[in-house]
Amino acid sequence: MLSDGPSLAGGDEEAKPDLSPMIDCVFILLIFFIVTTVFVKEPKVSVTDPAALSGEQLEKNSIIFAVTSDNKVFYDGKSIGLAGVQQVVTPLLLEKSDPDEAHVIIKGDSTAHAGLVDDVGKECLEAGVAKHRITTSTES
Numbered sequence: 001m002l003s004d005g006p007s008l009a010g011g012d013e014e015a016k017p018d019l020s021p022m023i024d025c026v027f028i029l030l031i032f033f034i035v036t037t038v039f040v041k042e043p044k045v046s047v048t049d050p051a052a053l054s055g056e057q058l059e060k061n062s063i064i065f066a067v068t069s070d071n072k073v074f075y076d077g078k079s080i081g082l083a084g085v086q087q088v089v090t091p092l093l094l095e096k097s098d099p100d101e102a103h104v105i106i107k108g109d110s111t112a113h114a115g116l117v118d119d120v121g122k123e124c125l126e127a128g129v130a131k132h133r134i135t136t137s138t139e140s
Contacts, residue, residue: 062103063092063129065120069111073120082116085123093128104132 066074075088096102104124108117121132
């Protein structure tokens with residue numbers, strides 16, 4: 001008697017697809033997206049931005065400082081004071097292949113002293129940053 005195809009000696013078992021290569025692909029994609037994700041360290045203090053009529057979007061990989069209403073300078077949620085600005089910026093600049101790539105953003109509270117916000121910018125320039133930006137909220 002001729003059969004329509006190869007038969008298994010065991011009988012009526014169905015062939016099931018092997019899912020392990022698909023699971024491997026999913027894990028490889030997951031690892032790829034985790035490795036290539038860019039994280040921006042936002043200051044962990046509340047700052048009320050002053051109003052402006054126009055503005056630009058923030059760049060990724062920015063160094064962000066916050067000047068609060070009680071005139072304290074923060075980086076990554078820690079109060080560093082004006083003297084700590086260069087200590088933060090200098091090592092971060094060394095990590096960059098091109099120092100002109102460094103983007104420093106200063107989030108000054110609308111009630112903070114403008115002179116202190118300007119002093120933070122000057123400290124960044126002394127540390128080697130080509131230019132810095134001060135954030136505002138757009139007026140609607």
